[in-house]
Amino acid sequence: MVLTISAPLRLAPRPRVEGRLQPYLFLLPALVLVALISFLPLAFAVLQSFFRSEYLNLGRFVGTENYLDFLYGRGGAGFLWNSLVYCAGTVAVALPLGFLLALVLNQDLPFRGPLRTLLILPWLVSNLVGALLWGWLGNPQYSPVIHSLRQLGLAVPDMVTDKHAAMTAVVLCNAWASYPLVMVLVLAALQTVPRELLESAEIDGASGWQRFRFVTFPMVSNTTLVCLVLTTLHAFKNVEIILLMTGGGPVGGTETMAIRVFQEGFQFFRMGVASSGAIVVFLMNVLFTLAFIQVLRTEGGA
Amino acid sequence: MNAYRRLGAPSLPLRAAQWLLLAVALAFALGPILWGLSTSLKTPEEINALPPTWIPHEITFANYAEAVFSARFLRHVLNTVLVVAACLAISLWVSAHAAYAAARFRFRGKNLILILMWTTIMIPGVAVIVPLYLASVWTGLYDTLWALILVYSAWLVPTLIWLLRGFVSGIPVELEEAARIDGCSRLSAFYRITLPLLRPGLLAGSVLVFTLVWNEFLIGYSLVLSNESRLVQVGIYFFITEVGIKWGPLTAAAIGAILPILIAYAFLQRAFIQGLSAGAVKG
Numbered sequence: 001m002v003l004t005i006s007a008p009l010r011l012a013p014r015p016r017v018e019g020r021l022q023p024y025l026f027l028l029p030a031l032v033l034v035a036l037i038s039f040l041p042l043a044f045a046v047l048q049s050f051f052r053s054e055y056l057n058l059g060r061f062v063g064t065e066n067y068l069d070f071l072y073g074r075g076g077a078g079f080l081w082n083s084l085v086y087c088a089g090t091v092a093v094a095l096p097l098g099f100l101l102a103l104v105l106n107q108d109l110p111f112r113g114p115l116r117t118l119l120i121l122p123w124l125v126s127n128l129v130g131a132l133l134w135g136w137l138g139n140p141q142y143s144p145v146i147h148s149l150r151q152l153g154l155a156v157p158d159m160v161t162d163k164h165a166a167m168t169a170v171v172l173c174n175a176w177a178s179y180p181l182v183m184v185l186v187l188a189a190l191q192t193v194p195r196e197l198l199e200s201a202e203i204d205g206a207s208g209w210q211r212f213r214f215v216t217f218p219m220v221s222n223t224t225l226v227c228l229v230l231t232t233l234h235a236f237k238n239v240e241i242i243l244l245m246t247g248g249g250p251v252g253g254t255e256t257m258a259i260r261v262f263q264e265g266f267q268f269f270r271m272g273v274a275s276s277g278a279i280v281v282f283l284m285n286v287l288f289t290l291a292f293i294q295v296l297r298t299e300g301g302a
Numbered sequence: 303m304n305a306y307r308r309l310g311a312p313s314l315p316l317r318a319a320q321w322l323l324l325a326v327a328l329a330f331a332l333g334p335i336l337w338g339l340s341t342s343l344k345t346p347e348e349i350n351a352l353p354p355t356w357i358p359h360e361i362t363f364a365n366y367a368e369a370v371f372s373a374r375f376l377r378h379v380l381n382t383v384l385v386v387a388a389c390l391a392i393s394l395w396v397s398a399h400a401a402y403a404a405a406r407f408r409f410r411g412k413n414l415i416l417i418l419m420w421t422t423i424m425i426p427g428v429a430v431i432v433p434l435y436l437a438s439v440w441t442g443l444y445d446t447l448w449a450l451i452l453v454y455s456a457w458l459v460p461t462l463i464w465l466l467r468g469f470v471s472g473i474p475v476e477l478e479e480a481a482r483i484d485g486c487s488r489l490s491a492f493y494r495i496t497l498p499l500l501r502p503g504l505l506a507g508s509v510l511v512f513t514l515v516w517n518e519f520l521i522g523y524s525l526v527l528s529n530e531s532r533l534v535q536v537g538i539y540f541f542i543t544e545v546g547i548k549w550g551p552l553t554a555a556a557i558g559a560i561l562p563i564l565i566a567y568a569f570l571q572r573a574f575i576q577g578l579s580a581g582a583v584k585g
Contacts, residue, residue, distance in 0.1 A: 029395075033392075040433075044436070045432060141352075142549075262431075286421075
């Protein structure tokens with residue numbers, strides 16, 4: 001005992017100066033890279049958001065004009081509503097779907113492995129390619145699905161001209177890309193639920209629903225909350241899917257906040273306005289994450 | 303044994319509902335991919351045929367040939383591979399050192415530094431494309447692969463530190479101590495003992511690097527102008543806007559872009575799940 005305790009002490013004499021600097025040297029390259037490429041641009045975006053931009057250069061100081069322009073200019077803040085619908089719609093589809101699939105796949109099931117692999121596939125596909133494939137499947141003229149539905153006498157609205165159809169299409173595509181993460185994370189959490197606990201609950205006379213409600217669910221509820229946040233954040237900042245499928249249209253019907261920032265910067269080249277929008281997106285991201293951490297803390301404490 | 307079976311076997315209606323759910327989910331998951339695959343194998347006449355056919359009558363690979371040659375797909379794949387290789391080298395090297403410091407040392411300001419780095423994960427890509435675009439123009443890196451390599455590496459580092467720190471903590475510290483008794487310095491103990499044992503973590507990290515770079519669009523679109531420097535996803539995007547919509551070659555390119563990830567996933571499922579779950583925070 002004495003030996004094992006004193007041995008490390010003798011091995012690590014009080015570190016000299018270079019010894020005390022050592023951890024910082026290990027961290028330095030990472031720190032420099034992140035500071036230069038993540039913090040500096042963010043700081044510049046904050047600065048730029050208060051100035052009128054003349055293409056690449058800063059013009060005069062304009063206070064909050066860019067922010068007001070972003071929020072109230074060009075058809076108002078309809079994009080706030082669109083962002084909300086896009087996020088809520090994605091969560092409403094992806095979360096229950098991923099959760100239920102995890103429950104099903106957690107049992108002894110024939111073909112469980114192959115089923116899991118096939119259901120994970122959309123996760124591996126990039127958002128851009130996903131949007132391309134969904135756009136083609138939702139093509140009003142050539143889609144076999146829409147064609148079959150029309151054969152059945154259903155009036156299927158056209159996602160190129162109909163706002164609601166366009167929103168439904170982009171939400172479906174994003175939910176398609178998002179549900180596998182929920183499935184994988186919840187499945188991992190379910191596997192930590194001890195079997196003995198479920199068995200003893202059963203011996204005590206708990207029904208299947210009660211076992212789920214009072215044993216399984218409390219043990220995966222935190223993971224489900226994490227999934228809710230990840231899915232929402234992904235939808236909130238996502239550009240590719242809407243850009244490719246609808247371009248924000250028709251008549252701004254799918255124009256979310258993230259798409260507006262992208263358009264201000266790279267289609268209208270109004271960098272100051274784009275930066276102010278970017279700061280708003282970032283702040284909302286941070287607020288949402290902090291609120292979530294708070295909730296997670298109180299849940300864990302209770 | 304009996305109790306086990308009863309727990310795992312739900313009632314008949316519940317079981318039917320489960321298989322129904324699985325069937326619907328499979329159709330949802332695979333529908334768009336299979337329809338794209340089917341289109342990519344069709345002749346132009348059949349693609350435009352009404353009513354649309356689910357399965358091609360006559361299979362052709364002409365669309366794949368056209369996607370590869372006319373859209374410079376191979377050039378974009380080569381660019382992407384180069385960027386992936388550079389990002390792997392830079393981000394893994396940088397993150398492994400930082401993760402080692404985070405897991406093995408106690409020092410002043412450690413938590414502050416780590417938390418600051420991890421907050422950058424919260425910065426959405428769309429929030430920094432404008433300043434990054436300006437910075438790349440000013441530094442002369444605009445329209446070069448270096449701009450992409452640096453940005454992707456910086457984006458990956460915080461997540462990789464998070465991922466690798468867990469793996470470093472899992473390696474018994476006694477192994478390093480033994481090496482240091484034998485006269486190794488801290489750094490050489492890290493290179494000789496810890497780094498080789500970190501292989502599963504580095505593999506999961508590599509998956510994260512590969513999938514991010516292969517699938518990323520926003521930065522690749524905003525920091526690169528010329529066709530010669532484009533990566534795969536941006537190449538596909540411009541294929542749509544420049545060539546005009548030719549669904550045959552387009553779906554062929556889409557399937558071609560999915561294929562490498564699919565093959566890698568088939569071999570490295572475990573590393574994929576670890577890496578992608580860690581990277582889920584950054585989109």
